[in-house]
Every structure is written in C-alpha cells, then in structure tokens.
C-alpha cells in the first residue's frame with residue numbers, strides 16, 4: 359500500500375520506472391543546477407541554523423530532517439522550500455507518519471484484511487490521509503511544471519519525466535504516465551529522506567560520544583581543506599579518515615530494521631537450500647554489517663574498519679547498506695554525496711558536545727521500519743575559524 363512505483367512494483371513497470379530514475383538521478387548530478395551545489399546550499403543553511411543556537415543544547419533531529427527532505431524537493435521539483443513553509447512541513451510530517459505506520463502491526467493487518475480494515479478506524483486512516491496530502495502536493499507541482507513547459511530543457515525529475523512521457527506517448531508498452539510520476543515522487547520522498555536524515559542524526563550522536571574521533575575528523579578537514587569555502591564530493595578522496603567515519607556510522611547503526619522484502623522470481627538454490635519461486639525474502643542487512651568474519655570489532659564504533667595500517671581508506675565487501683543486485687538502492691550516489699557534504703560542513707563548523715551533566719548519549723535505536731536514535735540534545739559550539 360505504501361510504496362508502489364519503484365520500491366514495491368515488479369515486472370515491466372518496475373523495470374521502466376527504475377531505469378528512468380537511475381538515469382535521471384545521474385543526469386541531475388551532472389546538470390546545470392547540479393545536485394551537489396544544492397546540497398551544499400542546504401548544508402550551509404543547516405550550519406546557519408545551528409549557529410543561531412549559540413552553543414546551547416539543541417535537538418538536531420527536525421533540522422536535519424527538514425534539510426534532507428529539502429534536497430529531495432530540489433531533485434524532484436527543482437527548488438528548495440523555506441523550512442517554515444507550512445505545506446513543506448506537512449510533507450515532512452507525512453513521511454514520518456507513513457513510515458511509522460508501515461512498521462506497525464496494523465499495517466500487517468491491513469495487508470491481510472484490507473476490506474475489513476477499511477471499515478475500521480485506526481492509524482491506517484491517518485496514513486492514508488498523509489498519502490493523500492503527498493499525492494495532491496505532487497500533483498500541484500506537476501501542474502506547475504506543465505504550465506512552465508520546461509521539459510524541453512529539463513532541470514529536475516518532473517521535467518525529465520514529462521519529457522519521457524512525451525517521447526513515449528506512442529509506445530503502447532510505455533508505463534510513463536502522470537499516475538506513476540506521482541508514485542515516483544512519493545517513493546523518492548519516502549525512501550530518500552528518513553534514511554539519510556537518520557544516518558546524519560546518528561553521526562552527530564557518535565561524534566558527541568567519541569570526542570577523540572571527532573577531533574581527528576575536524577583536524578583532517580582543517581588540514582586538507584584549509585580556508586577553501588566550497589566543498590565538493592571529490593574532496594572525499596583527500597579525506598580518508600572522514601570518509602571512514604561516515605561509513606562506520608552507516609555500518610555501526612544501520613538505519614533500516616531489515617532490507618526491503620522481495621519475492622523470488624524463480625527457484626533459487628542457495629548453499630543447498632531451495633528457495634522456491636514466489637517466496638518472500640527479507641534480507642537482514644544488519645547481520646552482514648555486524649558479521650564477525652568481516653569486521654574486527656563488529657559491536658564497537660571503530661572507523662579503523664575502513665582504514666589500513668597507513669591510514670588509507672579501504673573498502674570492505676561486507677559494507678552493503680544500500681543492498682545489492684538488481685534492486686540496489688538507486689539513491690546511493692545521492693545519499694553518499696549528501697552524507698559527505700552535510701557531515702563535513704558540520705564537522706568543519708562546530709564542535710559537538712554533550713550538554714552539561716550528560717555523560718553519554720544512548721546508542722540504543724528506536725525500532726521501526728527505520729531505526730533512529732532516541733531523541734537527544736547536544737551543543738553545537740562554533741569553531742573559532744568559522
């Protein structure tokens with residue numbers, strides 16, 4: 359019920375919509391209004407917001423969520439929203455409610471007995487109304503794009519999609535239509551905002567709990583980038599320690615309870631077990647990210663998992679937070695750019711400290727479809743060189 363266009367579709371619809379999304383996200387990364395610049399703009403806004411707190415304790419969750427959701431707005435609609443915009447805040451809230459619902463027992467009941475559940479009150483009604491809000495928001499943006507007729511020089515996801523619809527209107531096998539476009543937009547918002555925001559939320563928590571690691575990150579950024587203002591994703595290669603810390607955050611506190619459930623398209627023989635065609639499979643990505651065969655100290659936060667003895671960055675084949683295979687996350691590159699630019703901008707600008715009297719922040723997650731940290735406060739103390 360919740361995610362349909364790419365995430366939960368199969369067959370020809372999935373193939374076409376996914377291929378289109380992958381190609382379009384790549385093109386947007388290279389385009390005039392490249393995603394990287396928009397992410398940088400949004401990261402600078404987040405830094406400004408934290409500066410206003412003047413080092414006093416603040417809960418960073420909603421600020422991070424708004425910024426990351428705004429990046430998805432830039433990608434899909436081609437513009438950023440003011441974080442005070444009521445409609446925008448409604449969308450941010452709708453994503454939260456839908457995700458919370460999709461990990462609830464009521465969701466399972468709804469999937470099993472939809473007709474009965476339709477007659478009963480409950481959280482599914484609220485989730486449906488949130489989907490309706492997202493639907494009408496997406497439709498309004500599509501209408502604006504149609505009026506502007508900018509799809510001849512496409513600048514965002516909607517432009518590219520309308521262009522594709524026009525190109526394939528005579529193809530009877532085409533699945534490009536406005537209904538699927540609305541679903542794609544909802545997919546991008548739901549799959550692309552909470553995942554990245556929760557990773558950043560964990561990243562700040564780990565930095566406050568591990569000041570020694572935080573100092574090494576800050577020093578590396580300062581030594582390598584100096585007073586260069588603008589950040590680029592290319593800088594990642596020059597910052598092996600920072601890169602290792604970001605990946606370690608993704609590994610140590612994986613932000614999905616499980617991967618997305620999938621159905622076997624054919625009989626599969628795996629390590630002598632037959633998984634018959636049609637079986638639903640739920641990948642346990644967390645277990646791969648904590649497998650003692652692949653990680654020296656799986657339960658500890660340890661950036662050395664991604665560094666060799668000379669401090670150079672090393673990949674690990676068991677680092678699979680974005681899944682694997684044909685269904686691998688199409689937003690991986692966008693997410694990696696966001697994590698790098700947001701994290702590096704924040705580490706460069708602030709020292710994140712525990713508020714007075716707090717010894718440590720809890721590293722226990724809240725279990726749901728995604729696994730954010732428990733709400734916490736920290737102090738973003740501006741570094742004197744910023």
Ligand code: HEM
Nearest residue numbers: 364365549550553554618679680681682685686687689693
């Ligand atoms: C830290 C951030 C993210 C993580 C950890 C993550 C992780 C994942 C995982 C594990 C899957 C399932 C892969 C599989 O079934 O094998 C997935 C699917 C997906 N993700 Fe992400 N994701 C992230 C960010 C994003 C972003 C930013 C977007 C969009 C812009 C996005 C869009 C999607 C979509 C559309 C799918 C469905 C793919 C399909 O079914 O073919 N994700 N993601």
